[in-house]
Amino acid sequence: MKCAVAIPKSEFINKAAVTFEGDVGGRLVQGVVAFAGGRYFAYQNLCKHVPINLDCGDGNVLNEEGTRFQCHMHGAIYEFETGECTAGPCVGAQLNTFTVIDDGSRIVVELPENPELV
Numbered sequence: 713m714k715c716a717v718a719i720p721k722s723e724f725i726n727k728a729a730v731t732f733e734g735d736v737g738g739r740l741v742q743g744v745v746a747f748a749g750g751r752y753f754a755y756q757n758l759c760k761h762v763p764i765n766l767d768c769g770d771g772n773v774l775n776e777e778g779t780r781f782q783c784h785m786h787g788a789i790y791e792f793e794t795g796e797c798t799a800g801p802c803v804g805a806q807l808n809t810f811t812v813i814d815d816g817s818r819i820v821v822e823l824p825e826n827p828e829l830v
C-alpha cells in the first residue's frame with residue numbers, strides 16, 4: 713500500500729514551497745513541494761551534497777529571492793521544476809522526486825514504498 717501525504721492548496725498562498733513529513737514503514741520522511749508556473753513539484757527534503765535537510769532545521773528551503781530551493785548548509789541551489797542542482801557543491805545531482813497528484817483542493821504526494829529509497 714502506498715503512503716501519501718495530503719497538503720491543502722491553501723498552504724501555498726504567498727508561499728513558493730511547503731515542507732511536509734510522512735511515514736514510510738515507520739520511518740520519517742521529510743519532503744518539500746514547490747509551486748511554480750502553475751504546477752506542483754515534490755521532492756525529498758534531503759541535500760545531495762551531504763544527507764541533511766535543505767533547511768538545516770529552520771524550515772526555510774528557499775534561496776533569498778524565493779525562486780529556487782537552497783540548501784542552507786553549503787548553499788547548493790536546486791531548480792523547482794526538475795530538482796536538479798545548478799550551483800554549489802553538487803552541481804548536476806538531483807533531489808529524490810516524489811509523485812504529485814492534484815486532487816482539486818489538495819496536493820497529494822505519494823511516498824516511495826521501499827524505505828531504502830528514502
Ligand code: FES
Binds near residue numbers: 762783785786787
Ligand atoms: S549539505 Fe547541502 S550543500 Fe552541503
